Amino acid sequence: MCGVVGIAGKSPVNQLLFDALTMLQHRGQDAAGIVTCKKDRLFLRKDNGLVRDVFHTRHMRALQGNYGIGHVRYPTAGSSSSAEAQPFYVNSPYGITLAHNGNLTNADDIRKDLFASDLRHMNTDSDSEVLLNVFAHELQKLRTLKPTPEDIFYAVHRVHQRCRGAYGVVAMVTGQGLVGFRDPNGIRPLIYGSREVENGQKEYIIASESVAITALGFKVERDIEPGEAIYIDQEGNLFLKQCATNPQYFPCIFEYVYFARPDAIIDGISVYKARLKMGEKLAHRILKDWGEAHDIDVVIPIPDTSRTSALELANILGVKFREGFMKNRYIGRTFIMPGQQQRKKSVRQKLNPVELEFKGKNVLLVDDSIVRGTTCNEIIQMARDAGAKKVFFASAAPMVKYPNVYGIDMPAKAELIASGRDVEEIREIIGADRLIFQDLEDLKEAIRIPKVPQVTEFDCSVFDGQYVTGDIDEKYLNHLEQYRSDKAKSTDKYIDVNIDAASVDLTGITEA
Secondary structure (H helix, E strand, C coil): CCEEEEEECCCCCHHHHHHHHHHCHHHCCCEEEEEEEECCEEEEEEEECCHHHHCCHHHHHHCCCCEEEEEEECCCCCCCCHHHCCCEEECCCCCEEEEEEEEECCHHHHHHHHHHCCCCCCCCCCHHHHHHHHHHHHHHCCCCCCCCHHHHHHHHHHHHHHCCEEEEEEEEECCCEEEEEECCCCCCCCEEEEEECHHHCEEEEEECCCHHHHCCCCEEEEECCCCEEEEEECCCCEEEEECCCCCCCCCEHHHHHHHCCCCCEECCEEHHHHHHHHHHHHHHHHHHHHCCCCCCCEEEECCCCCHHHHHHHHHHHCCEECCCEEECCCCCCHHHCCCHHHHHHHHHHHEEECHHHCCCCEEEEEECCCCCCHHHHHHHHHHHHCCCCEEEEEECCCCCCCCCCCCCCCCCHHHCCCCCCCHHHHHHHHCCCEEEECCHHHHHHHHCCCCCCCCCCCECHHHHCCCCCCCCCHHHHHHHHHHHCHHHHHCCCCCCCCCCCCCEEECCEEEC
16 A cells, blocks of 8 residues: 555646645655756656655755646555665657556556567566566557657556556656656556646646645546546646446445545545544444443544544444543654564554553553454454553454555455454454454445435455455465565565665656
8 A cells, every 4th residue: 555646737747746645654764755847857856765864955856847747655565675666767769757556456467468579678676677677668659759648548548457466556758747656446546636826727636535635725627537637738638538348336445434534535535524424333332242331441543544433433332532642743653664573563662552541440441453364363452450449342344364465565365363263262362352354245234325326335455355456366375475474575575775866867867
């Protein structure tokens, strides 16, 4: 899961891209990158770290041009080397840069084909570089000096034919224009907006979430549909076209549960309202399974994602809602931290209990989900240490039983606490007195709304094991586990080289 943004402006876009990436920082904290275009010259800055740490004044000054794309990374494939920070670049044809949110499930097969048949070399293990080379190769086959919108849309059409998996993409064709497109199942989100500037001209923005659009003063136009592509040329003309043969809506349900900001709108659905309804559904499930005499004195959310659900749950149960954990804002989201030990250590650094809210009380802790069980186990113990009489635990999502293959770091089935276990076994492991999970159908119902009739189903593969691309089998999952598990990542070795100079020309790109 990553965050992407692209801006086609009438004035320098470096600060806009920086601000947009800051708004998308929750989607990836491992690396950040921006590339801008001025006429036929590209300017690039990317490195490991948070947005505020990667871009300093000297970098921002060097990022010249009115067009640009940006990326924040949360690695699920490849290594954590700064060499794999995005955007990626190929010089032929035209010079193309690309940033990608998602994961290709057939990346290995495409990589072999690109080398053997298309004579294209890739320098990293990233599936984003694979996607870039497919797009570039399909454009190159057309052999045109200046690509038309139809050329761009044809190349995207071919990407849909060759690439399987999830992807929300922004790309820039040097000196030509800005491109955005979404996978045919709409698994990963992508939305665009506009604003008027002098002389009635328009600037455009494409981003992973609506928050990056509205915060910059742009007006949200609409979500890019599954399989659809958007192209803004150098003159500021906008073109849209459906490029997939059988597009359908299967947005990732985990966007609504955890990843997206609560103030985001994804495919016309408010994440905030969806989380309110998740709390409502969960409260009714508690009343059904535990009865009116549920023995809960206070409801306490695990900051921050579960707060919305926990508040509505408390209202329906008729018990007090209290902020029992104070969050250290300088520690990142533990779910997207690589490595079990780092996650475990960060929980105690991130959260500190307010003892008076726990002492002598039966506490219901509410979290958005339970994935590995690391954080909830630590938090339950913290609640007991703070004096809680009993500690109950509720998950606003169902049991996460299966690996994710579409860009979320849940690659190893053995690392998922709910894999092969029932609720009672999980309760014993995490140390709760009671444990309850959301029902999957209730979760879907919480997100569906009548005014968006096209979105009725979701990618729920982590809960039900049904992979919407239809190409995932046990062999693939075993390979994924060997390659991307915490154990595999802990033994990964690489050389990390970072070039940071005011003006180093690398195949047509100036490093900022």
